[in-house]
Amino acid sequence: MIPDIFKTVFADLVAASLTGVTSPLTSLLSIRDPRDADGLLYYWGRSMMAAAGATHTARGLEHLPEGNVVFVCNHQSNYDVILFFAHVRKHTRWIAKRELFKIPVFGQTMRLAGNIPVDRDGSEADKSRLSEAVTAVRERVSVMFFPEGTRNSDGKLKPFKKGAAVFAIQAGVPIVPMAVSGTRLILPKKSLAIRWGKRAALVIGEPIPTQGLTLEDRDALTHRMEETVARLYAQACELSGDRP
Secondary structure, three states, X not given: OOOHHHHHHHHHHHHHHHHHHHHHHHHHHHOOOHHHHHHHHHHHHHXXXXXXXXXXXXXXXXXOOOOOOEEEEOOOOOHHHHHHHHHOOOOXXXXXXXXXXXXXXXXXXXXXXXXXXXXXXXXXXXXXXXXXXXXXXXXXXXXXXXXXXXXXXXXXXXXXXXXXXXXXXXXXXXXXXXXEEOHHHHOOOOOOOOOOOOEEEEEEOOXXXXXXXXXXXXXXXXXXXXXXXXXXXXXXXXXXXXXX
């Protein structure tokens, strides 16, 4: 048997190598059209999960509609994004904290790939970027939100913030709820060490329509999202075996 420490070192080295190669390729492919990088991101996600020795599954892919959507998902780990790309082949980008865009190579790749930096400070610049993102979702790309606002290390769902509901109402596109489980065990919050051989699951629910809703409906819509993701999360926990 190979000691766990060596498996962790192997997983970290391979993950760093895969990301180091994928980042500049993603940047190059995104120069003409960010969609050109989608296939590469899919194979990056599959390879990263394999490098961690992780078994993973997804349910509910048949619920993905045509056209652009706002995805909402609980947030456990940086591997949430990797698990998503490993299964969902839909042109999707993230609204992410500006700090992530300052990371050498990775940050530039995020920007060139079409991800959207925000400060979450309510500034006019932030509002302008979000307004541009609303237009982008209407016309060319789906967007992912983590409504809890931060990674959840203990596996217990946190209350949802209203931003995703407001954004989806303004864009007039459906919300697709989903839940991940097990990713917190692959790469825990505040850790750089990938844990080998864990199980992860992604469960996707039926779309929630937003047509005809106004901003006065944001609280009710947020509550519906939270309840739906909680139900999907229970299913994901059964699949992953991680029951907090």
